[in-house]
Amino acid sequence: MLRNFFWILIICSCSRPEQSVLVPVIKIDNHYVDTLKLSDILQIDTAGMDYAPESEILGEVKSVMPFHGGYLVHSGNPQAISVVNSNFRIEWQCRPDFRMKSITEVSQVNDAVYVLDRDGMSVHILNRYLQWQNSFRIPVFAQSFGFLDSTRIALYTGNEITEYNKGKVVVYQAADRRVLHDWLPVNEKQRRYFNFLTNYHFPRTGNELFFWDSSIDQLFLVTKEGLRSSLRLDYGSWSLPPDFYNNANFENAFDFVQHMRQQPYAFRHFKIRMNENYVWIHFEKSGNFLQTIYNQKTGKSVTFSVLYDDLLLGRSLEDIRLTFNAGLAGTNTFIGYVPAEMLTKEGGFLKKTEQKAAPCGMLIFGRMIY
Numbered sequence: 001m002l003r004n005f006f007w008i009l010i011i012c013s014c015s016r017p018e019q020s021v022l023v024p025v026i027k028i029d030n031h032y033v034d035t036l037k038l039s040d041i042l043q044i045d046t047a048g049m050d051y052a053p054e055s056e057i058l059g060e061v062k063s064v065m066p067f068h069g070g071y072l073v074h075s076g077n078p079q080a081i082s083v084v085n086s087n088f089r090i091e092w093q094c095r096p097d098f099r100m101k102s103i104t105e106v107s108q109v110n111d112a113v114y115v116l117d118r119d120g121m122s123v124h125i126l127n128r129y130l131q132w133q134n135s136f137r138i139p140v141f142a143q144s145f146g147f148l149d150s151t152r153i154a155l156y157t158g159n160e161i162t163e164y165n166k167g168k169v170v171v172y173q174a175a176d177r178r179v180l181h182d183w184l185p186v187n188e189k190q191r192r193y194f195n196f197l198t199n200y201h202f203p204r205t206g207n208e209l210f211f212w213d214s215s216i217d218q219l220f221l222v223t224k225e226g227l228r229s230s231l232r233l234d235y236g237s238w239s240l241p242p243d244f245y246n247n248a249n250f251e252n253a254f255d256f257v258q259h260m261r262q263q264p265y266a267f268r269h270f271k272i273r274m275n276e277n278y279v280w281i282h283f284e285k286s287g288n289f290l291q292t293i294y295n296q297k298t299g300k301s302v303t304f305s306v307l308y309d310d311l312l313l314g315r316s317l318e319d320i321r322l323t324f325n326a327g328l329a330g331t332n333t334f335i336g337y338v339p340a341e342m343l344t345k346e347g348g349f350l351k352k353t354e355q356k357a358a359p360c361g362m363l364i365f366g367r368m369i370y
Contacts, residue, residue, distance in 0.1 A: 023230065024231055025233075027234050027301070028234060028235050028238070029235055029238050032304070033303075034304065035307075035316075036302060036304040036306070036307055037307075037310045038307060039311055042311070042366045042367070042368060044366040045366050046365050046366075048088035049340075049362040049363065051357040056082075057340070057359075057360045057361070058082060059078050059080065060075055061073060061361065062075065065335075066330075066333075068111075070086055078095065080095045081093065081095075081103060081130055083129070090360065092129050092130045094130040094131075099132060099135065100115060101120035101122075102120065104118040104143065104199060105199045107147065111127065112126065113125070113128070121140070122136065123135060123145065123174070136174045138155060138174075139170070139179060140162055140165055141160060142156060143199060144198075144200060148171065151175055154169055154211070154222055155169070155170045155172055156168060156201045157169075158195055158198075159187070159191045160186075160191070164179050166186060167183045167184045169181075169211060169227065184213065184216075184227065187245055187246070189249060193256040194214070194268075195253055198269075205275055205276045212269060214270075215268060215269075217232060217233040217235065217239075218230075218231065219231040219232075233281065235266045238266045238285055240265050260284075266290075267284060268283065269282065270282040270289070271325070273325055273327065274328055275328035275330055275331060275332060276330065277297050277331055278332060279292075279294040280294075280328060281293075282322060288305060289321055291325075292304075293368075295368075300370065307324065312338075312362075312364070317338075319342065320339065324336050326363075332367050332368045334365070334368050335364070336363070337361060337364070338361060338364065339361045340358070343359065
């Protein structure tokens, strides 16, 4: 297998004077397989599920992260935050209410749970039992957020601009309600058509905060001074033509996507997960939803279309290719989620329960081994 890894010299200038830095590159089109077996990339340590009233099921899980010996689960449909213990039981749960209009994204800071509320232009603070404690307003309709420290928060606005920002990333100091920085200027043409609502744009590994954007083939390290190029995605023969976004002139997102699905290019990222050793990328190319797994220690990568579960379910995970990867954490920890409708009694995963109880879906925990 080729080692899909090399270093490139990049001149980076996001907010400070130009400086030369060596940036590792993922050669995404170097090693492609149509179907990848789950056993080739993961070692599963444990898997389990709970049964609960219909009103408390996890639903469409967007993110799972370790939390006080259990797990913090963010669901998108229905919107909810749940604390699941090590026995896979839902201990506490909260949903939008008169104070919290929406649950756009969830982050853990020490003992507190922070909730980005895009509709309410607010960030809410909950305790470890998911009880509401406080909130503060933010100046933009943010799609994602990440904490630089206890006083500064980075907000991702997509391609929206306001009186407070002309860039994609806004650094906001809540204590004195002040915008400190405004990074990555929004392309005026992209404002019309590249306006997809994606979340979790600030993955964190250890003490480092990173940032990715759906139209930029780089990952950035977020510092107090600015964004520093940390990893470059090289799509090779699948790359967009030079200056594509400066020349493209679509009227809306629908026209853009319909056109690009007829072209041989990778043109948007849906999700990028990270832990200390791995990067897992979800992207679209020519109407196909592909994934790349990259080992940061060895430089080895693989790109694939379908993930086949040969460890638990004995079936393709194609139907949940955008949601199965619910989180990466620690050094090489993987957290997956399989919705209840994909589980069968014949497979031994479902059991008879009282009519009031319903399966919540399966959480899977393991280690990346690729």
